[in-house]
Amino acid sequence: MFESTALNDKNRRVEKLWRLLFCAMTVMLVVPVLLILGVLVVKGGPAISMDFLFTDPTDGMTAGGVFPALIGTVWLVAVALLLSVPLGVAAALYLSEYAPDNLLTRIINLAIINLAGVPSIVHALFGVGAFVIFFQFGTSILAASLTLAVMTLPVVIVATRESMQSVPHAFREACWNMGATRWQTIRHVVLPNSISGILTGVILEVSRTAGETAPIMFTGAALFLPYLPQSVWDQTMAMSLHLFVVATQVPGVPEHLPFGVALVLISMVLAMNAVSIGFRMYLRGKKKW
Amino acid sequence: MDSSGAQASGTFDADRRNASWWVDRVVQALVFTGGVSAIVLIIGIFVFITGHGFGFITDHMDVGEFFTSPKWRPTSDNNPTYGALALIAGTASVTGLAMLVAVPFSLGAAIFIAEFAKGKTREVLKVLVELLAAIPSVVWGFIGLSIMNPLIIETFDVPVGLNVLNAGVILGLMAAPIMTTIAEDALKAVPEGFREAAEALGATRWQVIFKVVLPAARNGLVAAVLLGVGRGFGETMAVLMASGHSINLPTSPFDSVRALTATIAAELGETAAGSEHYQALFTLGILLFGVTFVINLTADLFIRGRRKP
Amino acid sequence: MPPTSDTPLAAGADADAARAQAPSSSQAPDKVVVQDLTVRYGDKVVLDKASFEIREHEIFGIIGPANSGKTSFLRALNRMDDFTEGMTVEGRVSLDGRDVRAWRNVYALRRRIGVVFPLPVGLPMTIYDNVALAPRLGGERNKRELDRIVEHCLQRAALWDEVKDRLDSLGSLLSGGQQQRLTIARALSQKPDLLLLDEFSIAVDPVTTMRIEDVLKELKHEITIVLVTNLVQQARRLADRTAFFLNGECVEVAPTEDLFTGPIKDQRTRDYVEGRFG
Structure with a gap:
């Protein structure tokens, strides 16, 4: 009796130790990030002001604001979404609602996995070869956004497909039994109940797209432009590339400037993510069945 | 049955x-x-990519030189050489170090989140991991450049802080959230019945984890690591900014190196379309594409293997 | 089922009605004819060469233990195999003398066949929209006509009084018994001339079951009803004729009362209805 209690005590201590170790590992993973964010806020915070957000860079990009880069990122993201969301939702609809379990479907799934796994710089090469040169879009917002769209397509597809598949199959059968076509079933039952999940995925895609640098470097983003883009055929500045430029390419930049740019960029991205996560949690709490 | 004539x-x-x-x-x-x-x-x-890189492979490439020479001198006027060994070594050393950092921590974190953490803690940790994954690579590069760099110089008393160590740690932090998420999915996919059965036999919590859950989730965990490797391997901006970007066969973590991806990013803008150098960069792209393709395919096979039974 | 009994059932129902009223002998014409029907899921045969007829304006019972092929028959009848991976159908099922596979528009076929599932499925939309969905899909836009259909169908399904003040609440959040009646109302809103009920009373309390049974007895004057049930006594209460399915085999089809007391072909039938197995 006594011995078994001792054994239990020992077991409990070992278990506590493991628990502590794993907990420490998790903390080690999360804490540096919080520290880094803290440093960004402390060092970049002073640079941020309305002027910073709404004026052009001046003095060879060693002073002034980020306005053209901010607008450029909005352009790039918007055009990329226009291209990738319809295509991605269509692909997800096919995979979730129509695709039979055959070889073609398996190949499509493999293609999506690989599309997501190809390095961003390879996407950039593809963008240069296909959109800039072959289709003769030149270095332009269109070429850059197309490259971004191809790259982030898997994000939309996966999020949309998951959200559609969370709608119970019984609802579909009920509709089919009433003589609804597949499309009528999708329109009246599947889409209304997955649209919010799709939106969550789209927001996530926005944040991914806004932060990408490599794919736009050679396809449409410029180091510095003294004017705002007027159409998709223009080049543009972008926040992500601007950070790279002021951090590495421009001599004599005061320290707070790149920190300011980084803080604005990461705030945009994390805010988008936070919205997406919050949205998802809100939805989880609001069950319709 | 009615005759067909009765069909209205x-x-x-x-x-x-x-x-x-x-x-x-x-x-x-x-x-x-x-x-x-x-x-x-x-x-x-x-x-x-092959279309643009093919000319180089057929006309200029010396396969032996490409894989064994560390001399990447594409801009040399009289005798440009295209040895990718140093670039491959750069990518490999940085990715290797990143995995050394990331694998234990992400698996540990995945185990903690999946097996120990409950309720609010779990939710908060998952959200943090997700936010970690959302930080853009150029921001990571900037962190390597502006925060890690002086930190390494000071701590280790070395002249340059942009090196394998810097890029490896940065890359490790970047790959960790992906690995954590996939590994946690794999752990969660182990049926609750396995755990209960083992606990009913008197196994303690950590025995259950090590003897039952981890072996059962093995395929998913391998896939998680593979996808992490793929992510590190293909990362561009962060490595470009944090690795020092100088051609080197590294002998210590404090050597600066240059990665395959970073080379393309740094040089593509300065080459004329169709030139030998330009084609050589696309050839690097073929290499990157091929390797990530194989990694992704293998990871997918492992994940499928998990789903089958 | 028509909103008012004197309007035609569906576009093609005039002839059906004419045939139904034609002075035949004591026996009504066949509504559904099943010949050598075999249903497989993958390699597994779940229904093996079943042959029988279902007559117009009768309640046709199908009894049998679980996995005897009852539900598979219903799914073959409205061609769910078109949308179901791995499900294959051989043999022939005809509705009003026409092979269901000969229908070029499978949706039009299904619109004539109302189905009620074992587990109630209230769609995640308002109660009103649940019942108005089928007419809307059929092209009905008139708000007053829709209102009328909704009220009529809900009343037929004995649900109107309970939900008439909250037609805007979600159909998927009703109680199980209410959802089952909502499902019936929805099936009726298609104006089907054939209604399939698949073990509808599983999720319903006894009182509601009785109310639905009363509704069915009334409905059979207008439409044909196939009642799949695992409750032998329910078949006895409602069905005019009953088929006994066992392990994918259609063992026996006979007037319901015969299964219990009359002459039968197969001893297994008597064993089952008297509760000796199953």
């Missing part, structure tokens, strides 16, 4: 292919195009 014509009127029927057909064709587009795109990527 009215019955057939109802059996028209009406607008709804055709709309459904058109939608089906449209979404099918969407689905197939993924295949078209991945083939397109392959075709365009």
Whole structure:
């Protein structure tokens, strides 16, 4: 009796130790990030002001604001979404609602996995070869956004497909039994109940797209432009590339400037993510069945 | 049964292919195009990259030199050489160090989140991991450049802080959230019944984890590590900014190196389209594409292996 | 089922009605004819060469233990195999003398066949929209006509009084018994001339079951009803004729009362209805 209690005590201590170790590992993973964010806020915070957000860079990009880069990122993201969301939702609809379990479907799934796994710089090469040169879009917002769209397509597809598949199959059968076509079933039952999940995925895609640098470097983003883009055929500045430029390419930049740019960029991205996560949690709490 | 003569014509009127029927057909064709587009795109990527890099492979490339020479001197006036060994070594050393950092921590974190953490703690940790994954690579590069760099110089008393160590740690932090998420999914996929059965036999919590849960989730965990490797391998901006970007066969973590991806990013802007150098950069792209393709395929096989039984 | 009994059932129903009223002998014409029907899921045969007829304006019971192929028959009848991976159908099922596979527009076929599932499925939309969905899909836009259909169908399904003040609440959040009646109302809103009920009373309390049974007895004057049930006594209360399915085999089809007391072909039938197995 006594011995078994001792054994239990020992077991409990070992278990506590493991628990502590794993907990420490998790903390080690999360804490540096919080520290880094803290440093960004402390060092970049002073640079941020309305002027910073709404004026052009001046003095060879060693002073002034980020306005053209901010607008450029909005352009790039918007055009990329226009291209990738319809295509991605269509692909997800096919995979979730129509695709039979055959070889073609398996190949499509493999293609999506690989599309997501190809390095961003390879996407950039593809963008240069296909959109800039072959289709003769030149270095332009269109070429850059197309490259971004191809790259982030898997994000939309996966999020949309998951959200559609969370709608119970019984609802579909009920509709089919009433003589609804597949499309009528999708329109009246599947889409209304997955649209919010799709939106969550789209927001996530926005944040991914806004932060990408490599794919736009050679396809449409410029180091510095003294004017705002007027159409998709223009080049543009972008926040992500601007950070790279002021951090590495421009001599004599005061320290707070790149920190300011980084803080604005990461705030945009994390805010988008936070919205997406919050949205998802809100939805989880609001069950319709 | 009624004879066919009794079939009412009215019955057939109802059996028209009406607008709804055709709309459904058109939608089906449209979404099918969407689905197939993924295949078209991945083939397109392959075709365009090999198309642009092929001239180099057939006309200029010396395979022996490419894989064994560390001399990447594409801009040399009289005798440009294209030895990718140093670039491969750079990528390998940085990715290797990143995995050394990331694998234990992400698996540990995945175990903690999946097996120990409950309720609010779990939710908060998952959100943090997700936010960690969202930080753009150029921001990571900037962190390497502006925060890690002085930190390494000070701590280790070395002249340059942009090196394998810097890029490896940065890359490790970047790959960790992906690995954590996939590994946690794999752990969660182990049926609760396995755990209960082991606990009923008197196994303690950590015995259950090590003897039952981890072996059962093995395939998923391997896939998680593989995808982490793929992510580190293909990372561009962070490595470009944090590795020092100088051609070197590294002998210590404090050597600066140059990665395959970073080389393309740094040099593509300065080459004329169609030139030998330009084609050589696309050849590096073929290499990157091939390796990540194999990694992703293998990871997928492991994940499938997990789902089958 | 028509909103008012004097309007035609569906576009093609005039002839059906004419045939139904034609002075035949004591026996009504066949509504559904099943010949050598075999249903497989993958390699597994779940229904093996079943042959029988279902007559117009009768309640046709199908009894049998679980996995005897009852539900598979219903799914073959409205061609769910078109949308179901791995499900294959051989043999022939005809509705009003026409092979269901000969229908070029499978949706038009299904619109004539109302189905009620074992587990109630209230769609995640308002109660009103649940019942108005089928007419809307059929092209009905008139708000007053829709209102009328909704009220009529809900009343037929004995649900109107309970939900008439909250037609805007979600159909998927009703109680199980209410959802089952909502499902019936929805099936009726298609104006089907054939109604399939698949073990509808599983999720319903006894009182509601009785109310639905009363509704069915009334409905059979207008439409044909196939009642799949695992409750032998329910078949006895409602069905005019009953088929006994066992392990994918259609063992026996006979007037319901015969299964219990009359002459039968197969001893297994008597064993089952008297509760000796199953």
